[in-house]
Amino acid sequence: MRTRPLTRVGQYVALACYVVFLGFPLLWLFSTAFKSQQELITLHPTLFPRHWSLDSFRTALDNTEVWSSLKNSLVVAVATAIITTLIALPAAYALARGRSIVRTVSIGWILVSQVFPFVLIVIPVFIVLRNLGLLNTLVGLVLIYVVWALPFTLWMLQGYVTAIPRELEEAAATDGASRFATLRKIVFPLLMPGIVATSMFAFISAWNEFFFALVIITDPAKQTAPLLLARYVGSEGSVNLGPLAATALITTLPSLLIFGIIQRKLVAGLMSGSVKG
Amino acid sequence: MAVTTAPAPPTARPKAKRASSNQRPMWWLLLPSLIxxxxxxxxxxxxxxxxxxxxxxxxxxxxxxxxxxxxYQRLFHDVFFWDSFKIGLIWAFSVTVLQFLLSLGLALLLNAGLRFQWLIRPLALIPWAMPSVIVAILWKLIYLPDAGILNAFLRGIGLIDTNINWLGSFNLALPAVIVVGVWAGMPQTTIALLAGLQNTSMDLHEAAALDGAGAWQRFRTVTLPALKPVIIAITSLDFVWNFNSFGLVYVLTEGGPGRSTMLPMLFAYQSAFGSGEFGYAAALGNAMVVVIMAILGVYLWRQMREAN
Known part of the structure; x- marks a missing residue:
């Protein structure tokens, strides 16, 4: 099946169009963040800054609100990642090794939870958190994020557990290792790449989340980075485009970095040949 | 959101007989998640x-x-409700269909063994990793009437004379946010379709080529049928996600101008936390579930009937 040269040319043209469509918005954010104040208000914007400037980053980082929102986001995301992984780990093991009915039920729940709009969940959650006195607290937010990240985390982790052959555990048991020792010395090390990938996923989902934060957090001192950015957009004129773009860029970096790492982990990290077949 | 990167579902294995003796302690392991x-x-x-x-x-x-x-009686007589569901359906259908077509094209290209894969693959994934708020900001910067690059570009090539206020225009706001929705959701769809493509058998393709089938014919008779389960799964999911979408449009337009982009979720959010009508907002949520179930039901039923 050789492809004709003309078709090839067409394919590359199409590919170029995709590159522009997908990459251009990112390029524009980047360029806006590095433009100087004067350049941002000209009526003839250019694709690249005529003069590269760090002013917008300076303005953004001089703003204590930016720092505190990034800190809040970091606290919430790290706590979510750790707690989610800790409680998902035993459950994932049970799901992978246990009876299939449990699996069916949990997969069913994952699907059902996709269909229901958040508004149905958020109102009762709001009421529960209010009754617990957890509105406007990062603890309340973490609680929600853990539950929210759990179904998918669980699904990912149990996939990693299933990839570890049962025979390994059985062999260890035959050799006289206790159940706990088997888990600690055999299963856990093999599961490590999966645990890293999963906790990073939970981190990103908490770092990026907006809707629950919007409902639960109204105190500016407790707001996360997405909340701050959304408020920025609502209220500010074009003079502040630069700092807005700079803050957006800073906020995106952790997600992008982590996502880059997970991508590799997901592809290569699964089981680098401890048991073949 | 990330359902498609899940490690492949494990193949069924013959159950060990003594596994059942281990069942009871297993339940304890589930508790910390279950509660x-x-x-x-x-x-x-x-x-x-x-x-x-x-x-x-x-x-x-x-x-x-x-x-x-x-x-529900009140919903039935609420013009805003009908408007927002109409807008929601236009939004969800157009975004899902465009997402599917564009992603299919991209997946086919990525599967064609072209060069520059190192450039396009990460680009195709990035929107996925970005917070929806930032995706919205990204596009807001592009759509800005004066400082935005879109108007500058269109002026540059002589297509328009005066700047267009994309997100502020009653007729243009919805198409403009639909483009953003498509951009934001392409990664999941592309990856799912690409994974499906890589699972289709090359033998069938070659056999069809030997029989003299052209590229289009091979695509229609070999690729598409093999891809069908993936297509049905991902378009269903996309539709649900899009119909329930909130953050993007909230940041881009807050449902404006003149409620022209008031998606059902935005309307429900406003009812619940703007006017404090929890019951009414929850009723809106229930109505959304019914609409989603009905549409998915018809879609899946038709696909099943076709398959038989």
Missing amino acids: PVIAFSVYPLLNGIWLGFTDARAGYQVPFAFNGVDN
Whole structure:
């Protein structure tokens, strides 16, 4: 099946169009963040800054609100990642090794939870958190994020557990290792790449989340980075485009970095040949 | 959101006989996950459905009562409700269809063994990793009437004379946010379709080519049928996600101008936390579930019937 040269040319043209469509918005954010104040208000914007400037980053980082929102986001995301992984780990093991009915039920729940709009969940959650006195607290937010990240985390982790052959555990048991020792010395090390990938996923989902934060957090001192950015957009004129773009860029970096790492982990990290077949 | 990167579902293995003796301690392992899920996911969901049949309002310890189908009668006569569901359906259908077509094209290209894969693959994934708020900001910067690059570009090539206020125009705002929706959701769809493509058998392709089938014919008779389960799964998911989408449009337009981009979720959010009508907002949520189920039901039923 050789492809004709003309078709090839067409394919590359199409590919170029995709590159522009997908990459251009990112390029524009980047360029806006590095433009100087004067350049941002000209009526003839250019694709690249005529003069590269760090002013917008300076303005953004001089703003204590930016720092505190990034800190809040970091606290919430790290706590979510750790707690989610800790409680998902035993459950994932049970799901992978246990009876299939449990699996069916949990997969069913994952699907059902996709269909229901958040508004149905958020109102009762709001009421529960209010009754617990957890509105406007990062603890309340973490609680929600853990539950929210759990179904998918669980699904990912149990996939990693299933990839570890049962025979390994059985062999260890035959050799006289206790159940706990088997888990600690055999299963856990093999599961490590999966645990890293999963906790990073939970981190990103908490770092990026907006809707629950919007409902639960109204105190500016407790707001996360997405909340701050959304408020920025609502209220500010074009003079502040630069700092807005700079803050957006800073906020995106952790997600992008982590996502880059997970991508590799997901592809290569699964089981680098401890048991073949 | 990331359902498609899940490690491939494990193949069924013959169950070990003594596995059943291990079952009881297994339940304990599930508890730490089960409790928070029930407290903050299952219970709120059921409670939310129930709230849709009450006159609950925001405010601390305000008594409320079951009011049957009152909320739904009110919905039925609420012009804003019909408008927002119409907009929601236009949005969800167009975004899902465009997402699918563009992603299919991209997946086919990525599967064609072209060069520059190192450039396009990460680019195709990046929107996925970005917070929806930032995706919205990204596009807001592009759509800005004066400082935005889109108007500058269109002026540059002579297509327009005066700047267009994309997000501020009653007729253009919805198409403009649809483009953003497509951009934001392409990664999941592309990856799912690409994974499906890589699982289709090359032998069939070659056999068809030997029989003299052209590229289009091979695509229609070999690729598409093999891809069908993936297509049905991902378009269904995309539709649900899009119909329930909130953050993107909230940041881009807040439902404006003149409610022209007021998606159902935005409307429900406004009812719940703007005017404090918890019961009515929950009823809106219930109506959304019914609409989604109905559309998915018809879609899946038709696909099944075709398959038989």
